[in-house]
Amino acid sequence: MADTPPRAVTISAIAAEAGVSAPTVSRVLNGRADVAPATRERIETLLRSHGYRRRGGGQPGGRIGLLDLVFNDLDSPWAVEIIRGVEDAAHAEGTGTVVSAIHRRASSTRQWLDNLRSRASDGAILVTTDLDSALHSELEELHVPAVVVDPAGVPDLAVPTIGSTNWAGGLSATEHLTGLGHRRIGFVAGRPELWCSRARLDGYRAGLETAGLTVSDELVVQGVFDYESGFRAGRRLAALAERPTAVFAASDQMALGVYEALRREGLRVPADVSVVGFDDLPEARWSSPPLTTVRQPMADMGRLAVRTVLRLVRGEQIESPRVELATELVVRDSTAPPAQH
Amino acid sequence: MADTPPRAVTISAIAAEAGVSAPTVSRVLNGRADVAPATRERIETLLRSHGYRRRGGGQPGGRIGLLDLVFNDLDSPWAVEIIRGVEDAAHAEGTGTVVSAIHRRASSTRQWLDNLRSRASDGAILVTTDLDSALHSELEELHVPAVVVDPAGVPDLAVPTIGSTNWAGGLSATEHLTGLGHRRIGFVAGRPELWCSRARLDGYRAGLETAGLTVSDELVVQGVFDYESGFRAGRRLAALAERPTAVFAASDQMALGVYEALRREGLRVPADVSVVGFDDLPEARWSSPPLTTVRQPMADMGRLAVRTVLRLVRGEQIESPRVELATELVVRDSTAPPAQH
DNA sequence: GAATTTTCCGGAAAAGTTTCGGACAGAACT
């Protein structure tokens, strides 16, 4: 005959190759205790190199049942929004969503991979700013396709990523402020090592240039995306000899930190200083005053991630390995024309 | 011999009873197309009445692999915290967490139940303020034990629930304010039909009485837990002839609404009015000023829910069908002694 | 050194899934 079609690897094939019986391999797969360490090692290697995937009971086939959604920790402020989008799309496709958090410890990652294989998840959606290549190759060996959803932008990797248009967002926020008449606009930058920070900063610069303003270094303060660093940056900007009339923070959390710094200085938003954020977290709507910000469509990104990973599971081609969804300026009450002197 | 041990229902037993072969039952279970509607109906009824649970491949046994975590919608502001706690405990127990949202539509619930059976989830944790008894009996039929995590309190049902000490929380918040010297303290109540609202209100009253104050009806404004209602309540309290010097809101979202209402009146927190919330959502820490509030240990409630439902899965007894975890007052910057007139 | 326990693994049985083909009904050509 011709070559056999790509028959799926079975437990017995592995067993034969390892020189043991099928039940032994089964025990290894299920993490049973009564297997000699050496034997277990040998079988695990074979399992991995053959990319064994658990199958229900009978022959191959089987439909998609589970998707893993992984967070670096569960502390991303956009976590809920992403979960909501992923759950929504997964539900529509008839698959379940397993949410996991892997912590900094390497053991946590290992355990997650074991669980992933044990429950025969079909694909993984990673929400993380640092997917190391070790994890990536492990997933490759397991034949579990992965997609990275990353509102922070990610260095290039052979994994499809879904982000958002940071540069355009930075530009529109800045143009909103210049359009209101602001001439001195502070900027609180995010982690410089992440793409998205640079893109937002460049968008800010482009916005100033469009308005015929020059970029002043003292108006750009470094932060690390969190509340605390926003607070410190806000204090520094407020203490400037020539105080800016508006501040654009590269994240909502930093914008709220700026709020607090201004409040302690006795300055009012937006009467004395206008503030713009980036992300549109739920708390942006409920801050006082409600925060003008650049919305990242987290839920849509989650939905797209599900569709993308399912295409990979089905072996279909995807158009582009890197997709960016549009950001959108949401004007609320934290911006106003500058006070007249 | 004696009576047979409670043998699990097998596919073949169902098949025999329905007068069909095992493969046919298998097809029904997996939603295959080639089964006559009448036959499918008959088998599904039997499946349900026997509480059939999918088993891996071999004999009964099998270890716990998946837990379902269900939200009413995914809009609860405490969702992340609960997910975090549940994921943490589930991870430690070696099980995965499937997060689902069921919407108001009944079809959504049905679909979730189908998925639940199809993926052979071992237990369910429901986060909801209205678990209807229909759903409850369905779960009973599927032999999937359930636990309700409900920070809002729930009417009695034959399901273990995990809540928190709302009365004590209301009391401690109020005593904190009276301790600072406040004599006129406004209260923004939550949905009156929920237990927790009454408990918090009673805690407030008890706190006033402890301090020898009388409860004035005009100081208690009805809200529905959300930002908007808090805003309206705040406006009403601020417009009072004799304005309160402090406001205790029965949820953080309402407290933030009060913030905004006060800000629009030109009043400062805490210089002019102190504010206390309830829940300790993440945004409480990041509001301006950071909000003093009563913390509900959402993550711990999630963890306890996992342990409880796993005990039910293993057939163990649980101590109490209703557990309340302690709330804790978190003092931040939104409270201060009343201004001297 | 013998006895006992523990470790490790294979055979057998059980459970569930798919593939393939057969029975049957209705529709469509002569």
Add this chain to the structure above:
DNA sequence: AGTTCTGTCCGAAACTTTTCCGGAAAATTC
């Protein structure tokens, strides 16, 4: 009407994986 064709529905058999049980070898104890 008889024949053929086609599609639906279901069972037998094949196949994969899992657990149960028992036995041989190694390790430990007396």
